Amino acid sequence: MSKVKDMSLAGEGVRKIEWVQKHMPVLEHIKKEYEETQPFKGLTIGSCLHLEPKTINLGLTLQAGGAEVAMTGCNPLSTHDDAVAGGVDLGLNIYGWREQDDEEYYQTINMVLDHKPDIIIDDGADMIMVLHNERTDVLKHIMGACEETTTGVHRLESMHKDGALKFPVVAVNDAYTKYLFDNRYGTGQSSFDAIMGTTNMIIAGKSVVICGYGWCGRGLALRAAGLGANVIVTEVDPIRALEARMDGYRVMTIRQAVKEADLIITVTGNADIINGDDFKYMKDGCMLANAGHFNVEINRPDLEAQSTSVKEVRESIEEFTLKDGKKIYLLADGRLVNLSAARGQGHPAEIMDMSFAVQALSAKFILNNDLPVGVIKAPDEIDYNVASLKLKAMGIEIDTLTDRQKEYMSNWQEGT
Numbered sequence: 446m447s448k449v450k451d452m453s454l455a456g457e458g459v460r461k462i463e464w465v466q467k468h469m470p471v472l473e474h475i476k477k478e479y480e481e482t483q484p485f486k487g488l489t490i491g492s493c494l495h496l497e498p499k500t501i502n503l504g505l506t507l508q509a510g511g512a513e514v515a516m517t518g519c520n521p522l523s524t525h526d527d528a529v530a531g532g533v534d535l536g537l538n539i540y541g542w543r544e545q546d547d548e549e550y551y552q553t554i555n556m557v558l559d560h561k562p563d564i565i566i567d568d569g570a571d572m573i574m575v576l577h578n579e580r581t582d583v584l585k586h587i588m589g590a591c592e593e594t595t596t597g598v599h600r601l602e603s604m605h606k607d608g609a610l611k612f613p614v615v616a617v618n619d620a621y622t623k624y625l626f627d628n629r630y631g632t633g634q635s636s637f638d639a640i641m642g643t644t645n646m647i648i649a650g651k652s653v654v655i656c657g658y659g660w661c662g663r664g665l666a667l668r669a670a671g672l673g674a675n676v677i678v679t680e681v682d683p684i685r686a687l688e689a690r691m692d693g694y695r696v697m698t699i700r701q702a703v704k705e706a707d708l709i710i711t712v713t714g715n716a717d718i719i720n721g722d723d724f725k726y727m728k729d730g731c732m733l734a735n736a737g738h739f740n741v742e743i744n745r746p747d748l749e750a751q752s753t754s755v756k757e758v759r760e761s762i763e764e765f766t767l768k769d770g771k772k773i774y775l776l777a778d779g780r781l782v783n784l785s786a787a788r789g790q791g792h793p794a795e796i797m798d799m800s801f802a803v804q805a806l807s808a809k810f811i812l813n814n815d816l817p818v819g820v821i822k823a824p825d826e827i828d829y830n831v832a833s834l835k836l837k838a839m840g841i842e843i844d845t846l847t848d849r850q851k852e853y854m855s856n857w858q859e860g861t
């Protein structure tokens with residue numbers, strides 16, 4: 446069963462899926478292994494992930510391992526209608542289309558839950574919230590879940606602290622082969638791809654403000670500098686602020702930064718990073734984008750309240766005219782720009798290869814272990830396995846410790 450926008454797009458969708466498969470060697474390796482071992486035979490896996498070709502390839506990997514797979518999107522703007530049609534053609538149950546309203550977004554989450562999944566793969570924890578708050582009828586089927594992103598992990602940790610979480614969740618985000626590459630290099634590249642494709646404007650010579658110097662912020666600052674921007678970082682954590690300064694960027698408060706900015710990108714996972722009077726201090730023409738979570742980092746209602754008109758001046762760009770005539774541009778409705786802008790393609794295939802390899806292996810980890818309720822880090826074996834497979838696929842060999850080196854590393858008596 447499925448509900449997508451237009452099945453006539455399936456041919457193009459399948460072409461796009463086949464393209465990413467050529468660039469996801471680790472996931473393809475796991476797919477072959479799962480085809481032989483059938484770890485998910487008789488089980489149903491439900492996912493709430495950005496629906497685009499690489500995610501469909503994760504669905505096909507789980508299906509190859511014997512699972513019935515039911516998928517929906519984790520963001521109302523990030524679904525690729527051709528890729529989901531292609532996925533349905535290839536046997537997946539998919540519920541989703543681009544530009545859902547809130548009601549449709551939650552309806553399609555419920556449609557996946559109607560399949561009574563045994564394992565959940567979530568991005569942002571919306572499906573897990575629906576399960577606990579509304580669909581307690583499905584809770585008894587759940588063996589465990591995997592969570593893709595930083596904010597999802599934070600939400601679930603808070604939930605567990607409150608004693609509300611009812612099953613084990615593997616924090617896929619916290620695997621090294623996820624956040625070191627996906628959050629940093631993936632977000633860095635895909636956000637600028639989307640911003641440049643959406644605006645057709647240059648980055649070189651601009652003052653670009655990055656709000657938040659976590660794993661994503663580091664990647665964004667690195668790419669902004671590489672593109673020739675004058676990079677400013679804002680932070681609330683003194684250690685990360687110091688790190689940003691020593692990495693060569695200017696660090697200042699958000700109130701100072703908005704006055705200088707040509708482009709501001711929020712990536713904190715927090716709310717109200719730009720709000721209230723911040724808009725009044727901006728230069729005419731300032732562009733705003735969010736690469737973090739949901740659409741709460743840039744306070745759109747505050748911006749609207751200070752504007753005399755709002756119009757879409759180009760696909761995924763809204764122009765807000767303030768009372769003094771100044772124009773401010775908001776990209777992709779303040780939702781994460783690399784996936785929600787019409788031109789957003791998400792992270793490169795080689796990056797999602799690792800993130801989704803961790804997902805596919807973590808789903809099997811849930812199956813094979815009697816895990817306690819709570820938020821659990823993926824085991825190191827999964828990380829080392831994914832990193833080794835990736836290096837092999839890239840044709841890179843590394844050294845191994847000699848016996849003498851192993852002995853030296855464990856010996857505390859040998860000194861100068």
Ligand SMILES: NC(=O)c1ccc[n+]([C@@H]2O[C@H](COP(=O)([O-])OP(=O)(O)OC[C@H]3O[C@@H](n4cnc5c(N)ncnc54)[C@H](O)[C@@H]3O)[C@@H](O)[C@H]2O)c1
Nearest residue numbers: 594595596657659660661680681682713714715736737738
């Ligand atoms: N766009 C994408 O594809 C993508 C990819 C990965 C993660 N994410 C999301 O991006 C967000 C950041 O993820 P991360 O892994 O970098 O998290 P992180 O925890 O490593 O970094 C977040 C940083 O933001 C800072 N911060 C918090 N409040 C702030 C404020 N008011 N002003 C300035 N800085 C503030 C924190 O101190 C921290 O250093 C999360 O919501 C995550 O889910 C998006």
Ligand SMILES: N[C@@H](CCSC[C@H]1O[C@@H](n2cnc3c(=O)[nH]cnc32)[C@H](O)[C@@H]1O)C(=O)O
Nearest residue numbers: 495519520568569593594738739790791792
């Ligand atoms: N549901 C929230 C979650 C933030 S998505 C952030 C996650 O998206 C994931 N991501 C980034 N690019 C892609 C992609 O191309 N396909 C699927 N997932 C992606 C990435 O792993 C990251 O942790 C929201 O939409 O606001």
